Amino acid sequence: MTSVGPRSADYPIAPMFLARWSPRALTGEAISEADLLTMLEAGRWAASSYNSQPWRFLYARRDTPHWDRFLGLLNPFNQSWAKNASALVVLVSNTMMRPPGAERDVPSYSHSFDAGAASGYVALQAGEMGWHVHGMVGLDMERAAAELGVPQGYRVEAAYAIGRLGDKSMLPEGLQAREMPSPRTSLTELAFEGGFPPPP
Numbered sequence: 001m002t003s004v005g006p007r008s009a010d011y012p013i014a015p016m017f018l019a020r021w022s023p024r025a026l027t028g029e030a031i032s033e034a035d036l037l038t039m040l041e042a043g044r045w046a047a048s049s050y051n052s053q054p055w056r057f058l059y060a061r062r063d064t065p066h067w068d069r070f071l072g073l074l075n076p077f078n079q080s081w082a083k084n085a086s087a088l089v090v091l092v093s094n095t096m097m098r099p100p101g102a103e104r105d106v107p108s109y110s111h112s113f114d115a116g117a118a119s120g121y122v123a124l125q126a127g128e129m130g131w132h133v134h135g136m137v138g139l140d141m142e143r144a145a146a147e148l149g150v151p152q153g154y155r156v157e158a159a160y161a162i163g164r165l166g167d168k169s170m171l172p173e174g175l176q177a178r179e180m181p182s183p184r185t186s187l188t189e190l191a192f193e194g195g196f197p198p199p200p
Contacts, residue, residue, distance in 0.1 A: 006181060018181075020124060020132075022133070022135065023165050024175055025166040025167060025169075026081070028083075028163065035129060039122045040057045040122060043122040047117060055115040056091075057090075058090040062085065069147060070090065070159075073148075074136065078136050081171060086131075087163070088161055089159065090159050090160075091118075091157045091159070093111040095108055132165055133160050134160065134161045139156075144159075
């Protein structure tokens, strides 16, 4: 069994999977573009249907001209803590793809799934570098598409705050109690050999 902090896996896995979690208390320190691009580079290598690579990463680092615009796309709750992030990333995916040998684009069934795989790689790479990634869907999707120039046919999937772990005392009292790695449902309730079990 693998354990990291309060988390324990049912089966032996690499510790990086247990070490990854989504804090809100972030230090607000600067992140270099090289570090951020290293994380996004990891996402570039995720698997995708027909190698279509539908993901696109739109980003702003704090204390740059783009920061306020990206932060303003988040809902007020997420702005309240993500203002201390080092970078904000908006994940977008292409809803169309061109299979090998095809003459025109066709709808991509798995664009969101593929983009999610890429975002997981980003989070794991960030963890290996001592950073944390917190995903959010609490943002104005339509405004994000318009203000970030997202082309027709692309879908705004989520936003991510990236930062170094800060002290939870910087958060409101209600959030301090939640500032810890969350548990997971047992694998016995998630994985079923041969199909779903019959209802009780």
